[in-house]
Amino acid sequence: MSVMPLLVICSILVAGGFLLAFLFATRRGQYDDLGTPAVRMLFDDVEPK
Amino acid sequence: MNQQNTHTIDHHLHCAHCGDVCADASITLSDHVFCCTGCASVYELLQEHNLCGYYQDGVQTGVSQQQSHRDRQAYAILDDPTVAARFVEFADQRRIRMRFALPTMHCASCVWLLERLPHIQSGLISAEVDLQRKTIVVDVVPGALRVRDVAELLRSFGYEPLIHVEGNELSREQQRKEATRGLYLRLGVAGFAMGNIMMFSIAQYLAHRNGTTTIDPTLVAVFTWLSIGLSIPVYVYSASPWLRSAWAALRQGTVNLDIPVALGITTLFVRSIADIATGASEGFLDSFAGLVFFLLIGRVFQQKAFDAVTFDRTVRSFFPLSVRRDTPLGEEVVAIDALRVGDTIAIRNGEVIPADAVLLSPVGYIDYAFVTGESVPVECSRGAMVYAGGKVVGTALQLTATRPVSQGYLASLWERSSARTSRDGYRALSDRFGRLFIWAVITIAAVGFVLWLPDIPVALSVFTAVVIIACPCALTLAAPITLGTAMGILGRRKIYAKNIDVLAALDDIGAVVFDKTGTLTSSQPNVVFHGDELTHDEYAAVVSVASHSTHPISRGLASGVSCAKDVGDVTEVAGRGITGIAHGHRVHIGSMHFLAEYGIADPKEMHRHATMVAVDGQIVGEVTPRAEFREGVGELLSALRQQGQRCELLTGDSDRDRDLVSALFEQDAMTFRASPSDKVDHLEQLRRRTRVLMIGDGLNDMSAMAVADVSIAVTDNTSTLAPASDMIIPATHIRHIADLLRYAHSLRNVIHVALWFTMLYNVVVIAIALTGRLTPVITAIMMPLSSLLVIGISVGGAHLFARRVA
Secondary structure: OOOHHHHHHHHHHHHHHHHHHHHHHHHOOOOOOOOHHHHHOOOOOOOOO | OHHHHHHHHHOOEEOOOOOOEEOOOOOEEOOEEOOOHHHHHHHHHHHHOOOOHHHHHOOOOOOOOOOOOOOHHHHHHHHOHHHHHOOEEEEOOOOEEEEEEOOOOOOHHHHHHHHOHHHHOOOEEEEEEEOOOOEEEEEEOOOOOOHHHHHHHHHHOOOOOOOOOOOOHHHHHHHHHHHHHHHHHHHHHHHHHHHHHHHHHHHHHHHEEOOEEOOOHHHHHHHHHHHHHHHHHHHHHHOHHHHHHHHHHHHOOOOOOHHHHHHHHHHHHHHHHHHHHHOOOOOOHHHHHHHHHHHHHHHHHHHHHHHHHHOOOOOOOOOOOEEEEEEOOEEEEEEHHHOOOOOEEEEOOOOEOOOOEEEOOOEEEEEOHHHHOOOOOEEEEOOOEEOOOOEEEOOOEEEEEOOOHHHOHHHHHHHHHHHHHHHOOOHHHHHHHHHHHHHHHHHHHHHHHHHOOOOHHHHHHHHHHHHHHOOOHHHHHHHHHHHHHHHHHHHHOOOEEOOHHHHHHOOOOOEEEEOHHHHHEOOOOEEEEEEOOOOHHHHHHHHHHHOOOOOHHHHHHHOOOOOOOOEEEEEEEOOOEEEEEEOOEEEEEEOHHHHHHOOOOOOOOOOOOOEEEEEOOEEEEEEEEEOOEOOOHHHHHHHHHHOOOEEEEEOOOOHHHHHHHHOOOOHHHEEOOOOHHHHHHHHHHHHHHOOEEEEEOOOOOHHHHHHOOEEEEEEOOOOOOOOOOOEEEEHHHHHHHHHHHHHHHHHHHHHHHHHHHHHHHHHHHHHHHHOOOOOHHHHHHHHHHHHHHHHHHHHHHHHHHHOOOO
8 A cells, every 4th residue: 555645646746737738728828719719620721822 | 563673683793702782894803793892802812812712611701892991091090009009919029919809700701811811911920810709819020010000901801890999898808818717727726626635535435434444544644635735725726716805895894795605615624624633534625625616617607608698798989089180290190088178170071079169160060960859050150169979061170179078068968867877776775685695694604503513514514505505696696687688689689778777777667758850750851842843854953963962951852862973063062052963954952041152042032941942043942851750650659558658749849740740649748849948847747757768869858868767869870879868779670669668577577586586596595504414515516506597597588578679
């Protein structure tokens, strides 16, 4: 059972990584508009001439 | 006739850009026909940049360029740095970020086109669209493009940016976004902490059997300390909206709805830490984190529901946003707020005078249709006072402002009238009720705690459950959400209410008072020609010449002909008359004074105030506006009578049209030749008996409208707001006023249902909570649920009954 504290701490660190990713994404505004990206991905990219 | 119509439609040419019908095939470009050069140039631009995929991808075609052919000067105001700054969100050395509201954006092709603007226009770094909010954020290379350039670029593609937004409209949008982000961040932290604390707790719960534990004590210590570590950010950060709000209220010596919640959260947290410290128990940190998490989720849902309700309520300003000011260096365009007493301003044809002023031009014509309801322009000469709200007709005028804008005539009327409606609100009532409610809940919770006292964990759970679950929010939500939704629904049907209190006040109306001119009758009159028999050619000549004028009487005379082509030598003296040659006849239309200037004399020296018509130098007759009821007036009155409303006519006009009107009103319900003060007296008398709704045409009945309990302005053009009224309704919708009254009554019922539901819910739920069967997490789930149900009742009810209006 002595491995448990280590595992627990590891799991918290992994989960904490996801939490940081979420906080980062939110701060960058990725959750600001949930509607338009669904439309935007339908178009092909056009290279400017 | 019908057949001919269908025949022609089949052969109409449709614009390749916007799909509108083209008048002729004169504008073509690589085998495509366009309705206007604007559409053609957009097409050309797209083709040039290899972006014609726009026309294939699009569900709908482009936005017509014809409608947006506005005076380019409209954007000159954006050269004013203070105005331009409203659109700039952020700026550094590499980019300037601007945000515009584009109301015409509507579909996937709009997203496609707008986000490819950087391919077309150099100086643009990126463009990003929010389709739901109809906004675009553009990054611009500093120095390459000004705000005005971007606005004009957007307009040239048919997306006219809204520049008449309230100054802080866009920054409010920014604040809203910040608030939502903050909520998500708090939710993320709370969810993370909750998940992990629950895992530790489950291990401890499972290990507990028959009072002994099978778990390693050091592991328990690790779990406990980790739980504490995880719960601190939850208390300090995630729960801060409630804690801060409650603290602020306490410091001001008042109570608010967040206090019970803050109390519940704090009780759980502090008690848990104390228990752990003393070794009394493992605490309830899992409950605590779960509580905060679900409270936050509830808040997200509430905010989403509320956003959906309150969104789309852009109020366009009544005054022109900018004004041209004369300076020693020439003309400059300044924001209206920047106008000072003594400034010289220039107001052009059709523009509204923003402030009381003195006329500098030798002579001017001002249409006080907003103010007096009379659309016949008033003549003023140099030195005369002109008043805010007047619309300049004909030649541009030079004015000196004599009173600052905010103190102008219209502004003061607007302020006064809004003070009236906010007084009799339901808000004060619900505030007082909410305060009582909070004390009651805290008392009940305390009593529950004492009753369970020997068993501290249960007592504590009961206390928190009662405090959290008792939901007074519904009390504060029901009325604003129901009425706000209704306001939005009506707004989409072009019926605008000033605020939600107006809709509440519209219930319980006992008498409806109508003004005549511009309300029951059209403000763009049908005209009657009295005089000699005219030959066909002469008649055609009169109509053709009249069609070149913008004056209401001429417009009536021309009846639909917009601008006849075969007219020569046209001279119009704004507001006085017009002359021209058509079909071989010289035609004069205008006042006697105007005709006299051309050497045409009235032999009988009469009709001094009528509009005269002369053909080839001979007076042939006069034109008078004919009173005619708007469509739907009869229907409206009979519908109102069915509802038991007393209908009255109150007009300043002479009783010339008495016969016409008595078909609609009873003899004792008609008052003619009422001066403004007579109107006020009459309404005040009426108000002693019942609640009065005044229906007028905008500003002329201002004083009367201010006296009435609710006032509705009937307008031919909703883009010009009538500040004195509580509601604005387009003339075409006049028949729906009766439905509107019924709707207001239904809305009150909806609010009552929501309130009764809340009361019932609270009684039941508090009773259950007192039995100690509700854990804090369940209460946290149920609490937002009840608010959402109330929102559902309110929004659903408002939509359900709205089907009968308009």
